[in-house]
Amino acid sequence: MKLAIITGLSCSGKSVALHTLEDEGYYCIDNLPVFLLPALAGELVKRHDKRFQLVAISIDSRNTPTEFESISTLLQPLKAEKIRFEVIFLEAQDETLIKRFSETRRRHPLTGGARPLAEAISYERELMAPFLNVADIRIDTSQTTLHELRHLIRSRITERLDTKISLLVQSFGFKQGVPRDADFVYDARCLPNPHWQPALRQLTGKDEAVQAFLGASNDVKHYQADLAQFLEQWIPRFETEGRSYLTIAIGCTGGQHRSVYLVEQLAIHFRAHGRQIQTRHRDLPREEKAPN
Template sequence: MKLIIVSGLSGSGKSVALHTLEDLGYYCIDNLPAGLLSALALELEQAAKPVEKVAVGIDARNLPQSLQQFNDILDKLKSRGISNEILFITCDPATLIKRFSETRRRHPLSDTHISLAEAIELERQLLEPIARRADLFIDTSQTTVHQLRDMVQQRVERREDNHLSLMFQSFGFKHGIPGDADFVFDARCLPNPHWRPELRPLTGRDEAVAQYLGNEAQVTAMVDNLTAFLDTWIPAFEADNRSYLTVAIGCTGGQHRSVYLVEQLQHYFRTRYPNVTTRHRELP
């Protein structure tokens, strides 16, 4: 049985992730009391027709003591030979406040005595035991609903068992550093195609930009250094039984240099690892 635990902050996209998994054939249960997780797994295993793929939503609506005992609950599952992955959806507080204000929804932890900002911080603290054990973080601060669905499909559902899921992501520093990256590299020191009028409207995926950057010694040196570094350290993450690894590369606007570098790394590592995906955060 493949068990995925979906958790995260209210308003960050947990329901979207769970519905995506349901569309992919998972037996889904939302807002399950954490203390019932072991009993649920046992019942599904012993069913007349065993369920192969299960996704469970666990959030801050749980009893606080259940969340505090989350490590013990997972250890009990592991002792019974039930493997699991934890997908944790997060988002920055300012974006969450904006989302709740626009939809006029009430945060599940807010009331007449607790403001929305305080409820968000309280929820983050309550879910810390789950966040510490998460296999994959997805930060939706600058992610649309459609992008989140695509990421869940690419990273969770399409990941081959026992193989690392490796994502290369480009971004623009002026739009903020992604909060879900394991490695962040800065490409702003490289020659910038933005200052070439004929290249400005293009992206790092266009041939003209690729030729320009590919002819720059600094750019080729950075590509070589990044591939050498990751070739050395990705196996260490695999040996530590990591299921997911995200490498983010940023430039000023996330249009040229970072996109080109991500494309180069994706081309290099896709022949070495079966689960390699890319995301260009600032491109349509």
């Protein structure tokens, strides 16, 4: 049995993630009390039922602090039974969550009594911290569209090869903030900026003219080579430690030229070396709204 445990902050996209896994053939259970997790997983394994070969469970903040604090202990029986499981933690910035609650007119599950929304979000973040500490995948949906979140869930959970670490390399613009879910963050603002070339300003790092401009720079070549060498050296160490996922973020000023180019080049490099890699360009134009 393969078990995906979806958890995180309210309005961060947990329902979207669970529905995506359901579409991929997972048997889904919503809002499971956390103390039932070991018993449920053990019972499903004993049944040897094909329906339960792929199972996804969502757990929200409506549990006691003591139950959340004991999550590491609650996961031990799953490890003892050699159940393949992954904890996926979804979150977003406070201002994003407040905006989503306002747009959807949903009530936060922790706003009982006189607690305002901002305090409820802060309390929930504190309450869910033990889950974040054991998460295999951390996804910040602050600037993620519905389509992108569905794609991330499919590529990082349902399509991943179990034998190798899964790499997500994403570009971003420092103007829009650093991704909260990155394991490594690299700053490419020291490289030549195509923005100052009028003919390249409206293009992106995916366009041939921008690629030619950046590819002709020795600084860009050295930066790219050093970055690839560093990752080649240390990715195997993460695999040795049992990591299944690694998120690498490369930023430039606006997330349009330099970071996009480097992400595309790294993807070509690692795919040629047999690595499983997904790319994401966070700050390039998108059409869909963010997940609720």
